[in-house]
Every structure is written in C-alpha cells, then in structure tokens.
Amino acid sequence: MKEYVLTVDVGTTNLKCIIFDKNGKQIAKETLPNVTEYPKPLFAEQNPEQWIFNLKKITDKLSTLYPQEMESLTCVALTGQMHGPVLINVDSLQVLYPCMIWSDIRAVEEVKVLKDKFGEAYFLNKMGNLPQEAFTLPKMLWLKNHEPFLFKRAIKLVFPKDYLAYVLCGDVSTDYSDASGSLLYDIYKKNWDKDLLKELGFRLDILPDVVDSSCIVGAVSREAAGEFHLPSGLPVIKGAGDLAATALSTGAGVEENVSLCVGTAGQLLFCSDKIRKEVLGKLYVFLHCIPDKYFYLGTVPTGGSALGWFLSSFWGGDPDLFWQKVGEIKKINTDRGLVFYPFLMGTGTPYFNYQAKAAFLGLQVNHKMEDVVLAILEGIAFALKDSLEEALTTFRKVERVILSGGLARLNIWPKIVSNVFNLPTYLVPYVDTASVGACLLGMEAMGLSRETLFKAEDFEGCQFLPEERYAEYYLRLYSFYKSKMVSVLS
Structure with missing residues (x-):
C-alpha cells in the first residue's frame, strides 16, 4: 500500500527530508546543512544547486535505509524558507543567480526608492506590508540595478520550495503564502500587481502561476526518479512557505x-x-x-x-x-x-x-x-x-x-x-513543525486523514x-x- 508521505524542507540552516506514515508519525529523518555565503556586508546567499546536491544525497540514503517506505510513497510535499528569489532560465534549466535569502539586507537603497516612488500607503493597501529589505521585490530591484543582463533571458521567478518542484517535475508555479511574501502580490485581490512590475521595468512573464498549497502540481519525471531514488510518476504537492506550514501544524x-x-x-x-x-x-x-x-x-x-x-x-x-x-x-x-x-x-x-x-x-x-x-x-x-x-x-x-x-x-x-x-x-510534541505542516498538506491532497492537526489533548x-x-x-x-x-x- 502507498501510505507514506515524504516531505522536503528547504530551510535556512538545513535541507530536511522526513518520511511520515498515514497517521502523521515520523518514520525517518535526514538532514544536510545549507551553507550560507556572506560575500559582502549585508549579503546572505545560498546556491540552489547545493539544495539539489543535498536532496540527492539524502534520498540516496533514505532509499538504502528505508527501501520499502520509499517505494510506498503516496506523494512528496514541499516547504521552505520564504522571500528569497530563485531566478531560473526555463530554456537552459539554469539558476541564473544565487538565492538572496530572507536575511540578505543589501537592498537598502531599493527600499528607499520604493517608498519614495509609490509611498508606504500603496504597499499597505495592496500587499499588507511595508517595503523591507527581506522581501523579494527589493531584492529583485537590486538585481535589476546591479545585474541587468539577467533579465534579458527566458527567466522565471520562483521560491526555494518551488525550485525543487521545478527540478522534480518541471512545474513553474508558487503558492499563495510564498506569493504574498514577495511584496509583488495583492493580498486583497489575490493577483500579481502587474502595474507595479511594469512601472519598475520588469517583464510580466517573469511571474509564476499561483496555486493552492495542497495542489498536485505534477509527477516526478523519469529523469528525476533516477536522480533522487523516487518512484517515477510520484505526485508532487506544491506545499507552502515554512511560516504558513508552521502556523498550520502548531x-x-x-x-x-x-x-x-x-x-x-x-x-x-x-x-x-x-x-x-x-x-x-x-x-x-x-x-x-x-x-x-x-x-x-x-x-x-x-x-x-x-x-x-x-x-x-x-x-x-x-x-x-x-x-x-x-x-x-x-x-x-x-x-x-x-x-x-x-x-x-x-x-x-x-x-x-x-x-x-x-x-x-x-x-x-x-x-x-x-x-x-x-x-x-x-x-x-x-x-x-x-x-x-x-x-x-x-x-x-x-x-x-x-x-x-x-x-x-x-x-x-x-x-x-x-x-x-x-x-x-x-x-508541541514534534520539532519539525514546517515539515509536519507539509505532511498535512500532502495528506489533504491525497485524500488521507489529517488526524495530526492540533488538539488540546495532544499537549x-x-x-x-x-x-x-x-x-x-x-x-x-x-x-x-x-x-x-x-x-x-x-
């Protein structure tokens, strides 16, 4: 029976994979560090290719130690750190620039430009948040100012968990939680603010589609199945940003x-x-x-x-x-x-x-x-x-x-x-709250029980x-x- 969920969490500190059974019980967990580079003051970058390297090593180990469970997976569900842009060339499959993670605060001048050009009320009344260096939009504006050649390519913006979905099944989308953490998404109308993007000189086709967190966005490709020791055709669940997944599970x-x-x-x-x-x-x-x-x-x-x-x-x-x-x-x-x-x-x-x-x-x-x-x-x-x-x-x-x-x-x-x-x-009786949240979303997508949702008696x-x-x-x-x-x- 296919009764296990594999979660993958692209965290700030580690990449973490956990196998849960159909009752939400943790069966196995493996992690590897995601190294953050600080090449200049205020910079904080991670290489998305390192996430893929870590995922390969972890799934190889899991397939060796837990072959039956890995063969009996019902889906893989994703979560990860928010705000950091991953820019991919959809023609060459390349990552075009390191991911400027949430703690990268180099875009100081870009935040000032956004506040001066549009005013704070504009962002509060559309995105619900003030411009801050941690958000995706100032980081994108910094890249446009300092690495303009990037935006001449067939480029798409996704977020850390979404990049893994792209590698596993070719999907180029994000979910509502990560979209709303970009400072590019109108949380009232639930759509990308294309007028803002156009005013700043970005191409509109850079934006990914937005789907529900429990959406099945594709199936593990034959090539990815071989690389990551996963069943070919395994459903891939979009999942959510780690904060949203944690809010769900706690x-x-x-x-x-x-x-x-x-x-x-x-x-x-x-x-x-x-x-x-x-x-x-x-x-x-x-x-x-x-x-x-x-x-x-x-x-x-x-x-x-x-x-x-x-x-x-x-x-x-x-x-x-x-x-x-x-x-x-x-x-x-x-x-x-x-x-x-x-x-x-x-x-x-x-x-x-x-x-x-x-x-x-x-x-x-x-x-x-x-x-x-x-x-x-x-x-x-x-x-x-x-x-x-x-x-x-x-x-x-x-x-x-x-x-x-x-x-x-x-x-x-x-x-x-x-x-x-x-x-x-x-x-809470579990440590890996974002992973538990991803598991719950995977269970929902596959029609399994969500008995591990919060109950007072659990505590x-x-x-x-x-x-x-x-x-x-x-x-x-x-x-x-x-x-x-x-x-x-x-």
Whole structure:
C-alpha cells in the first residue's frame, strides 16, 4: 500500500527530508546543512544547486535505509524558507543567480526608492506590508540595478520550495503564502500587481502561476526518479512557505492561541479570516496555506542564532559541551541585572529597524556564561513580546502559547516564555513543525486523514504555567528593557 508521505524542507540552516506514515508519525529523518555565503556586508546567499546536491544525497540514503517506505510513497510535499528569489532560465534549466535569502539586507537603497516612488500607503493597501529589505521585490530591484543582463533571458521567478518542484517535475508555479511574501502580490485581490512590475521595468512573464498549497502540481519525471531514488510518476504537492506550514501544524488558527516558533529566527504567529488593518505596518501579514485565511507574523531576525553567535564568538571549547551546558540550565536566576537586545540583524516587528544593533546592558565581571545565556534567551522572548503587545490591541484575548522550534528542546526556554508572556505555554510534541505542516498538506491532497492537526489533548503533560514570582520579575525586567529601547534603536 502507498501510505507514506515524504516531505522536503528547504530551510535556512538545513535541507530536511522526513518520511511520515498515514497517521502523521515520523518514520525517518535526514538532514544536510545549507551553507550560507556572506560575500559582502549585508549579503546572505545560498546556491540552489547545493539544495539539489543535498536532496540527492539524502534520498540516496533514505532509499538504502528505508527501501520499502520509499517505494510506498503516496506523494512528496514541499516547504521552505520564504522571500528569497530563485531566478531560473526555463530554456537552459539554469539558476541564473544565487538565492538572496530572507536575511540578505543589501537592498537598502531599493527600499528607499520604493517608498519614495509609490509611498508606504500603496504597499499597505495592496500587499499588507511595508517595503523591507527581506522581501523579494527589493531584492529583485537590486538585481535589476546591479545585474541587468539577467533579465534579458527566458527567466522565471520562483521560491526555494518551488525550485525543487521545478527540478522534480518541471512545474513553474508558487503558492499563495510564498506569493504574498514577495511584496509583488495583492493580498486583497489575490493577483500579481502587474502595474507595479511594469512601472519598475520588469517583464510580466517573469511571474509564476499561483496555486493552492495542497495542489498536485505534477509527477516526478523519469529523469528525476533516477536522480533522487523516487518512484517515477510520484505526485508532487506544491506545499507552502515554512511560516504558513508552521502556523498550520502548531494550531495558530485555533481560537485564542498564539504560536511561538524559535529556530534560526524567532516568530510569533496568529491566524485570522480577515485582514485587520489596525496592525498593518506593525506586524507582517501573509496569505495562509488554508484557503481564505491569513496569518500575522511578529518576528526577531536572530532567535536561536543569537546563541549560535555567542557560541562561535566566545566559546572556546567543544560546541557539543556548550549545548549540553545550556540544556542543563533549569533555574531562572533573578539576581543578574543583565539585559540583552537580540538585534544582531535588526529588530523586525514592530519597529522594522533592520539597521539596529544588539547590546548587553549591565554586563559585569561577576557574570558567568549561564547568566549571559539566560539574558540572551530573555532578550529573544522580550523582542517577541513587543509584537504580542501590538497584536493584543486588535486581536481577541490570547489564552495560551504553543511553543515549537529548536529552542523548545532547552529545559529553561518554556519556563522563560510562560513567565515573560504570563500565559500557559504548551510544548508541541514534534520539532519539525514546517515539515509536519507539509505532511498535512500532502495528506489533504491525497485524500488521507489529517488526524495530526492540533488538539488540546495532544499537549497533555507538556504544559508550563507561569509562576507569580518569575512573572512579576519579568514584568519589571521587561519594563526596564522597554525604557532603554530608544537608545538601542537610535
């Protein structure tokens, strides 16, 4: 019986493949790193051909270790990092330029041009978001200004997960979530803003078709089947951007939930059935992978990567020992007087100041590694609470936090979150939330059960409640953090 789903996640840090059974249970997982190059200040690039190399190696290993499951796949479902343009020549099958991933912020001047030429209201009233360097449109404009020869070819714009679909089955399309993350797509009318593109001097045929996230976009070609050890004719499911897939799998759409996912970056996710204009320009808004739904995003660009930065910059020993020591922290020390602003790559929401710098306040000679680590984790939570405070001015009352991402594996992190937010916090029973979301979309496409959707009872035994002592401590510390924000942002 064909009862397995293979998910492929083109993440910022890794390319990840997981085999799920028909009940959503993980059977196998393999990952390989996606190396990011930083050739100049503000640049952050990945080579899409490396994603393909990683996929070949992983599927080769899976076919060796799990031959029966790989032969019994019902579909392959995709997800991946958002915003980064992949420009392909559909005649020669070549990738024309490295993918400028979301953290690439070189397009500073292009953002200024967009704001000056069209005005901020234009983008808020069509795309729901203000121009930011992370979005696709400023990156495309930078390429047009600095690499104009690219646009003289038979070129198509797709996104990371879409490029894999193109390689697997020849499909050139994207889904609504990735389209809405481009700053090129009118989220009200649900179509590409061709007038904007024309005004900027782009060819209109560069744009891909937009389809539902659960759409079957093709079948694995005979050539791809041989390269990737997949059954020829295997259905390929379009899937969604990783944030939309995470929102689906963590119950962000359930009434009174907020999903908090901290991996490389930190993200706060809400869902709604309408566009709430009161928070436009304060939170990001995108089209969901669920039809006729939207999801709102609060973010800090350096989430768990802030710990990675500390490790690489100041830890001289074995990295595994570092993570072991961090994992052993179980108590919140309230006598430190140390605050961290995690703006190593700017602030994200609600300030949208990507030129802001990180800072420690109160650092003294008596502080130990554990004190600094706690301050970093607290700073991440405070930065995300800034976005929650904005959301609470418009959204219904939030009653619980659903916690996921790499930091969720640390013993101390759920305790910090529950007390900073002063809300019950539930730990999802799986780590790879975007992959689970892709699996659910694959199941829907193939008519399988979606029993792994969020249910409150799934989180029994994974609940963390605020403690009055720590909640009051963090209320005072957060107030201090806010009082010094102006000096950090200036």
